Amino acid sequence: MQKMKELILENGTYLGSGILKVDSFINHQVDPSFMMECGEEFTRLFSFVNATRILTAEISGIAPAITTGLAMGVPVVFARKSKPITMPDQVYLTIAPSHTKGINVELIVSPEYLCKGERVLIIDDFLASGSTIMGLVRLIQAAGAKLVGIGALIEKDFEGGRALLSPLGVPIESLACITHMDAEGIILKE
């Protein structure tokens, strides 16, 4: 997606240690109309998977998941990272290491909103090592639902996430793919 590539090159900042700062358009500030364009692009890319539900992880996955759900006309569930008191005692819970935070995070979904028979599309902000998305996949499997696709706003090609997720046999799409980052700059896949 051309606009995502331009935003990364114009406003993304490489902070070292594999960290890309895109706070101005994804992780802290969001332009809702651009995020809607992303949702429409995911809808086009996944038009053939017949998703009945979108699953994302709080926090920064929520905006693209909502706009994709809006474009597709399907509900969105966001996995929580701490169990709210409103959740039932029995939940689907998995642990995923967070590269950017350097800690393990919990991903929790209530069985009320992720059910057997659902066709689930995962939408998240980053596809990097793939560990968060693989955590979401485990939640889908635990629920007896079917994973039908994985979409990320930005992919970091060099962190191996696609290789980890490819054996799942579903389409994996990112709106921009970074092949290399260093103090000199950011290089995107054509």
Next chain:
Amino acid sequence: MQKMKELILENGTYLGSGILKVDSFINHQVDPSFMMECGEEFTRLFSFVNATRILTAEISGIAPAITTGLAMGVPVVFARKSKPITMPDQVYLTIAPSHTKGINVELIVSPEYLCKGERVLIIDDFLASGSTIMGLVRLIQAAGAKLVGIGALIEKDFEGGRALLSPLGVPIESLACITHMDAEGIILKE
């Protein structure tokens, strides 16, 4: 807003201790098209305030803030509850007690995305005691920006948030207002 009232009465569950469970349409699962209707309603209610920016608090404020920003055509900033490594060292930070979590939470905004001269509309999921929203107000004041309105999907009339925020002198709007909750049921303002 009639549909919000219906959803609360049909799908909301009172869990005791002043806690309303609305996970099926706000706090865990979201129907994006309904959330878009909420964003359009906030846009109508705040049409005269000329907001240039929407501020919310992660996590459950993000969905209504995004759809309101989409309808209004203004950017959204979500205050973080823990400082990501992508944020600069110098930030606006305030502490707000969370009723539902029983702890104090930090609310953090980067000075990069909340600036002097901005006209800021706060959108959040709940207006209860008002402490989270008052925390967002302090961040706006610290940035030298101007608060122009406060919108919440659901107001709990009996927790005093409106009384706390009214002296700020800006319009306060909620899409449904609960006047009483107990094991017998939920009573909404007409």
